[in-house]
Amino acid sequence: MSVSLRTLNDVVRPPTTAASALATQEYFVNMGPQHPIAHGSLRLVLRLDGETVKEVIPVPGFVHRGIEKMCEHLGPRQIVHLTDRMDYLSALMNNWALAMTVERAAGIAVNERIETIRTLMAELQRLQSHVLWWGVLGMDLGAFTPFLYGFREREVIGEIFEETIGARLTMNYIQPGGLMYDIHPGFARKVKDVARYIRPIIDEYDTLLSGNVILQERLRNIGILSPEKAVALGCTGPVVRASGVPYDLRKVEPYGVYGKAEFDVVVGTVGDCWDRYCVRMEEMRQSLRIIEQLIDNIPEGPHMVVKYGARIRIPEGIHYGQVETARGVFGVTIVSDGKGEAPYRMHFRSPSFNNLWAVTALAPGWRIADLIAIQSSLDLVIPDIDR
Amino acid sequence: MALVLDRLPGIVDRFPGGSILVTSIDAVINWSRSNSLWPLAFGTKCCAIEMLMATGAPHQDMSRFGAEVARQSPRQADFMCIAGAIVKKMAPRMRMLYEQMAEPRYVMATGSCAISGGPFMYNSYTIVRGVDEVVPVDVYVPGCPPRPEAFFYGLMTLQKMIRQGTSIREPGVRRKPVMAALPQGITMDDIQGEMRRLLEADNVVNVAEEAGEKIWTEKIRIWMEKHLYKP
Amino acid sequence: MALAPGSSKRDKVNRPAVSVPVEALAALAPKLRDDPALRFDLLLDHTAIDWIADGRFELIYHLYSTVHGHHLTLTTSVSRENPVVPTVGAVWPIAHWQEREAFDLMGVLYDGHADLRRLFLEDDWEGHPLRKDYKDDSMLGLPK
Numbered sequence: 001m002s003v004s005l006r007t008l009n010d011v012v013r014p015p016t017t018a019a020s021a022l023a024t025q026e027y028f029v030n031m032g033p034q035h036p037i038a039h040g041s042l043r044l045v046l047r048l049d050g051e052t053v054k055e056v057i058p059v060p061g062f063v064h065r066g067i068e069k070m071c072e073h074l075g076p077r078q079i080v081h082l083t084d085r086m087d088y089l090s091a092l093m094n095n096w097a098l099a100m101t102v103e104r105a106a107g108i109a110v111n112e113r114i115e116t117i118r119t120l121m122a123e124l125q126r127l128q129s130h131v132l133w134w135g136v137l138g139m140d141l142g143a144f145t146p147f148l149y150g151f152r153e154r155e156v157i158g159e160i161f162e163e164t165i166g167a168r169l170t171m172n173y174i175q176p177g178g179l180m181y182d183i184h185p186g187f188a189r190k191v192k193d194v195a196r197y198i199r200p201i202i203d204e205y206d207t208l209l210s211g212n213v214i215l216q217e218r219l220r221n222i223g224i225l226s227p228e229k230a231v232a233l234g235c236t237g238p239v240v241r242a243s244g245v246p247y248d249l250r251k252v253e254p255y256g257v258y259g260k261a262e263f264d265v266v267v268g269t270v271g272d273c274w275d276r277y278c279v280r281m282e283e284m285r286q287s288l289r290i291i292e293q294l295i296d297n298i299p300e301g302p303h304m305v306v307k308y309g310a311r312i313r314i315p316e317g318i319h320y321g322q323v324e325t326a327r328g329v330f331g332v333t334i335v336s337d338g339k340g341e342a343p344y345r346m347h348f349r350s351p352s353f354n355n356l357w358a359v360t361a362l363a364p365g366w367r368i369a370d371l372i373a374i375q376s377s378l379d380l381v382i383p384d385i386d387r
Numbered sequence: 388m389a390l391v392l393d394r395l396p397g398i399v400d401r402f403p404g405g406s407i408l409v410t411s412i413d414a415v416i417n418w419s420r421s422n423s424l425w426p427l428a429f430g431t432k433c434c435a436i437e438m439l440m441a442t443g444a445p446h447q448d449m450s451r452f453g454a455e456v457a458r459q460s461p462r463q464a465d466f467m468c469i470a471g472a473i474v475k476k477m478a479p480r481m482r483m484l485y486e487q488m489a490e491p492r493y494v495m496a497t498g499s500c501a502i503s504g505g506p507f508m509y510n511s512y513t514i515v516r517g518v519d520e521v522v523p524v525d526v527y528v529p530g531c532p533p534r535p536e537a538f539f540y541g542l543m544t545l546q547k548m549i550r551q552g553t554s555i556r557e558p559g560v561r562r563k564p565v566m567a568a569l570p571q572g573i574t575m576d577d578i579q580g581e582m583r584r585l586l587e588a589d590n591v592v593n594v595a596e597e598a599g600e601k602i603w604t605e606k607i608r609i610w611m612e613k614h615l616y617k618p
Numbered sequence: 619m620a621l622a623p624g625s626s627k628r629d630k631v632n633r634p635a636v637s638v639p640v641e642a643l644a645a646l647a648p649k650l651r652d653d654p655a656l657r658f659d660l661l662l663d664h665t666a667i668d669w670i671a672d673g674r675f676e677l678i679y680h681l682y683s684t685v686h687g688h689h690l691t692l693t694t695s696v697s698r699e700n701p702v703v704p705t706v707g708a709v710w711p712i713a714h715w716q717e718r719e720a721f722d723l724m725g726v727l728y729d730g731h732a733d734l735r736r737l738f739l740e741d742d743w744e745g746h747p748l749r750k751d752y753k754d755d756s757m758l759g760l761p762k
Contacts, residue, residue: 005734007741033480034429036459041431041477061738062477063431068723069748070510073759081506088433104632132436151444168441169433169532231659231684234712247660247684317630318691320680322662333678335667345748349663349680357715383432386738476740512747512757513739606756614740 011057012045026054033062039136040382042356046368053371056363058356064386071346076102076312079346081172083332086350087384088169089129090325092121095174100255101321101332102176105314112257113301114178119256120191120294121161121173122323123287127198128157129326130284133379137277138209140376141218146209153201160190177306183298191295195288202284210281219273223362223374226271233361234354237328239378242279243271249324261290273377280379311341327351327379352384414550420465420491421546427464428457429484431471434498437532438470447535452542461485466493466545467522470532472500474513478521478607479614485522493549494518495541497528505531520607633680635691643694644704650681650690651709657685661710664717666724670750673698675726679706696726705731723748 012028026049033041041062047055067086071079076098083098084091096118103110135150158168164183165173173180209215225235230243240247248265250258266282268275306312316338322331328351335345355378363371430439439457442449449455458464461484473481485494496518499505504516518524525548528541626637638646650658658681667676679692696703705728707714715737717728722736725746736743745752 007735009741011733011735033477034459034484036428040435061740062474062480063472064474064476064513064738065472065507066511066513066747067507069512070507073510085433085506088436136440147440147443148445151441152446155441155444155446168534169437228659232711234661234710234716236660236662245684252687315630317632318635318678318693319632320663320691329662331663331680333663333665333680345665345667347663347665353715353719354712357712476738509758512752512754516758 008045008059024049039380040385042380042382042385044359044371046371048368051367053363053366053368056360056371058359060353060356060382060385062386063383067387068346068348071343073342075341076176076314076343079343080175081170083348084170084172085383086348086387087325087327087330087352087381089132089381090125090327090330091169091171092118092125092174093323093325094330095171096122096256097321097323097325097330097332099174099176100323101319101334102312102314104321105317105319105334105336106176106312108177108306108312110178110305111299111301113299114303114305115256116294116298117179117183117303118174119258119261120291120298121164122256123290123294124157124160124191126326127284127287127291128154130280130287131157133280133326134205134209137376140372141215143209143212143215146205149205149208153198156194156197160187160194163187163190175304176312178302178304180304182303188295188298191291195291195295199285199288202281202288206281210277216274218369218373219277219377221270222273222366222370223377224270224272225358225362229361230271230358233358235328235358236354237324237326237351238266238276238279238283239328239355239358241266242268242275244269249322249329253322255323257294258290261293263290273373276377276379313338313341314343322349325351327381327384328355348387350384350387352380352382353387356380356385417550421549423453423456423465424493424542424545424549425456425458425463425465426454426468427461427466427484427488428459429467429469429481431473431477432500434470434500434532437535438468438497438538442535442538447539449539449542452539452546454542461487462489464488465491466495466525468495468497469501469518469522470497472505472507473515473518473521475515475607475610475614476513478515479611481518482521482611482615491549493525493545494522495526495528495545496524497530497533497538497541499529499531502527502529515607520604521611631691631693633689633691635693637693637695640694640696640703643706647706647709650692655686656690657683658690659710660684661706661712661716664713664720666720666726666748668698668724668748668750670698675701675724677703677720677726701726702729703727704729707731722746725749 026047029046029048031044031046033043043059043062045057045059046053067082070082080095080098083094087094131150131153135147138146161171162168164187165171165181225239225243227244230240231245236247244267246265246267251265263286266279266286268279314334314336316336319334319336320331322329329349330351331349333347333349334343337344358378359375362374366374428439441447443455443457467485467488496502500507501518504514507514508516515521526541526545528537530537627635650656660682662680662682664677664679667678669676674695674697676693676695681690681692694703703726705713705717707717717731718735718737720726721728721734722738723746728734735741
């Protein structure tokens with residue numbers, strides 16, 4: 001029986017020096033919770049030898065709000081607004097995961113209009129999230145211009161959300177039982193305009209950044225993740241697809257109307273940062289393809305099949321549902337004891353939490369600048385890690 | 388420059404018409420300070436995307452107000468725009484960043500998480516209910532997340548506060564904090580008094596008891612004493 | 619589930635689910651990953667439930683096979699007084715950190731874990747918040 005409890009001070013301990021006169025010593029540097037490339041507040045304790053990273057110790061928890069404990073006091077509709085504060089860049093997909101799990105558990109069947117609109121919104125949000133990722137990747141690597149271009153596009157897509165949902169960031173739209181509001185009559189035309197506008201913009205992004213020699217040198221062959229290691233480290237989403245594993249929930253376990261839309265699963269070969277970059281760029285084009293197929297045929301029907309005040313009872317047991325967000329697989333585990341509306345235990349399988357630890361396997365041996373490239377290509381959202 | 392400015396009012400005031408000179412220099416300094424406020428990019432969660440990144444972006448342009456230079460180092464920043472929830476683990480670090488900022492420094496609490504704990508106020512075991520438990524706040528910008536337009540109104544309120552202040556005579560003096568987006572002629576005291584009367588009239592909540600017994604303030608104070616890094 | 623004696627079907631789960639005794643877990647985990655018909659190589663999620671009325675913790679492992687495409691939910695129970703579970707970090711490396719989270723928030727102890735530290739909370743935090751009997755003065759409940 002060897003359970004030994006430790007603290008951070010046990011891990012961060014200066015090693016003993018070597019005996020020779022011109023010896024180098026490893027030292028610990030803190031990339032604290034507030035630093036230029038933080039996508040949130042993540043603390044990385046680095047053990048460095050000169051500028052080479054020997055070990056990365058992520059210390060999360062600086063945005064840990066205890067959402068899982070809070071959910072034990074809230075009904076399913078109230079939990080929806082907390083899901084979009086976890087991974088706020090895929091807020092609608094997080095809402096959908098919870099809605100899907102609750103609907104399957106409680107036996108609520110939603111009609112096809114609801115599923116089509118949910119799929120469209122999810123793909124628009126995936127596009128928006130990848131556009132923001134592209135901008136922030138450029139900014140992290142030192143190029144500020146992609147940031148401005150990326151946010152310009154993000155605002156354009158955000159206008160669709162604002163007209164339909166009313167919110168720019170924390171959507172709270174996809175509820176168990178349907179949607180919060182119905183789409184407005186000009187929705188299809190607006191989405192088609194935006195899709196027509198964005199299609200050449202993605203090519204413009206390639207012209208602006210992808211062909212840049214400096215970017216390619218910083219991303220090619222850096223942080224290579226083999227497929228077995230990616231799966232063993234629990235990575236999902238573009239990270240594992242870039243390593244060669246074609247695991248995309250939209251194809252493997254279709255939900256919504258993904259079964260009806262034709263699109264490709266983008267898979268990389270080498271698994272380095274460049275592959276992760278290219279996978280996300282191509283996923284943007286596939287998202288546009290899905291949107292263009294679905295936008296013309298939105299069926300008619302009500303937008304909410306459950307009455308607004310009705311109690312949703314989740315039967316006793318463990319219920320698990322998952323969706324493919326822009327970062328990976330977002331899973332919801334609801335453990336219900338059958339009494340009352342609030343779940344007995346709620347657990348969120350967040351993609352950023354499971355993708356984060358790949359950095360401990362990828363970064364050692366590279367320089368600090370490469371660590372930044374690796375972390376940016378993993379596309380982490382820190383509140384998703386901390387929940 | 389600061390040494391000169393500290394002594395200047397005392398010397399100049401003695402001459403006739405000297406106070407006019409000090410007031411004019413005050414106006415110039417306040418004007419220039421308010422038009423180049425450099426935020427400290429302190430975003431923890433969702434509000435950071437709206438308040439720091441989207442407002443720096445082309446559609447809502449923060450550089451119209453001179454504030455697009457978001458510095459990551461507190462030594463180079465003018466005001467700390469707290470965008471996002473603060474939890475107990477982060478609170479000592481935030482206090483440390485606030486103390487590292489050079490005077491005159493301002494704090495803007497954007498978003499409901501920073502004002503009062505926001506959606507996480509109830510049943511969360513780590514949240515700090517309101518950033519004003521840890522640092523003194525000048526402007527509150529409500530919203531979840533606030534629209535960039537609301538953030539700009541808060542920024543303009545901060546600019547107005549700076550322009551009405553007296554930089555030379557009393558450089559570090561804090562004015563009473565304001566809530567952005569209050570209509571003209573109405574103060575925070577008015578609104579809080581009316582809320583108190585309504586709540587007590589309906590017997591919904593015992594305001595004195597809830598407001599007076601802020602046990603979490605005491606807990607945060609004890610927590611900060613234990614965890615704040617003292618050099 | 620002929621692979622592990624003492625295991626039984628855990629019902630009321632919306633995936634195929636199996637409940638095993640905790641002593642069999644260490645031997646079962648490598649077989650789940652390596653057996654050619656099963657090949658559960660992706661540990662999607664690992665979490666713990668506090669059944670305080672029964673006096674036990676129930677640990678859940680959501681497994682998935684990228685090779686065959688099937689799911690399995692594995693559960694095991696330990697008592698609340700002595701919640702010691704063997705670690706599966708050698709089989710699925712991501713469990714290393716998922717177990718740290720379960721330790722931090724629930725207080726489940728993992729036998730053989732190389733680095734059992736708190737993950738989200740400070741090292742000197744007292745108590746394990748997700749337990750049902752966790753008392754904290756600074757938690758604010760909804761007003762009555």
